[in-house]
């Protein structure tokens with residue numbers, strides 16, 4: 046745990062942040078009391094015995110499988126937007142384990158990510174990190190560090206993992222994804238994971254999604270559990286890779302992966318699209 050007095054001056058420890066709340070869900074140590082209060086509130090709203098790390102760990106495992114898939118498809122450079130605080134199995138570690146030439150640009154708008162990512166990444170010439178806001182996608186594509194690091198003539202792995210549900214409807218998450226995809230060449234891939242409202246098919250999970258949406262909106266300003274159709278639409282005219290947009294654990298599980306259909310299994314989905 047970071048002691049309050051050691052927090053870098055640009056970090057406001059009194060206001061919870063998405064990156065630090067997520068870090069606490071993952072069992073990390075880079076969070077503060079305000080962040081832990083949000084997690085405590087979510088736990089209170091969930092059924093007894095619910096394990097708060099379930100969805101976050103599902104999401105990280107999905108991300109790792111998707112990155113390995115992209116490397117198998119020939120992708121060697123990644124733009125990881127909304128990358129979050131460094132954790133176990135960061136994108137560059139997963140990608141470079143699959144192919145040593147892989148390069149990763151980490152992008153996040155939370156200053157705490159920059160501080161921690163710099164400390165971790167300083168040792169790795171195949172990675173860099175910038176602070177930028179996905180709501181201004183052109184600025185990310187035009188950023189000189191990004192342009193220096195990524196060869197836009199070659200396929201790019203665009204990672205929007207666990208971020209678009211933190212974008213409000215009127216901020217146009219679909220348009221953001223479209224703009225980013227327009228900036229990368231054919232053979233590039235878009236990876237999205239997103240909170241989902243499973244609707245009447247899973248009424249109990251839908252009710253739990255609504256509770257979490259209320260807490261996220263009140264405490265973090267945004268957290269949208271969108272419908273399957275809305276999430277699929279973020280892929281635009283990309284070719285959706287099998288099995289499509291599905292609960293995270295169902296996206297190309299690896300041998301020996303056990304499916305654990307926990308209380309909110311259907312409320313977090315992921316998928317991968319390929320630019321033709």
Ligand code: SAM
Nearest residue numbers: 063064067127128129153154155178179206207
């Ligand atoms: N991608 C990682 C993963 O899936 O494990 C981290 C996901 S975390 C839930 C969402 C991240 O998106 C946070 O680090 C947060 O700071 C970042 N984020 C939220 N809104 C953003 C924005 N408008 N621009 C850039 N990053 C943003």
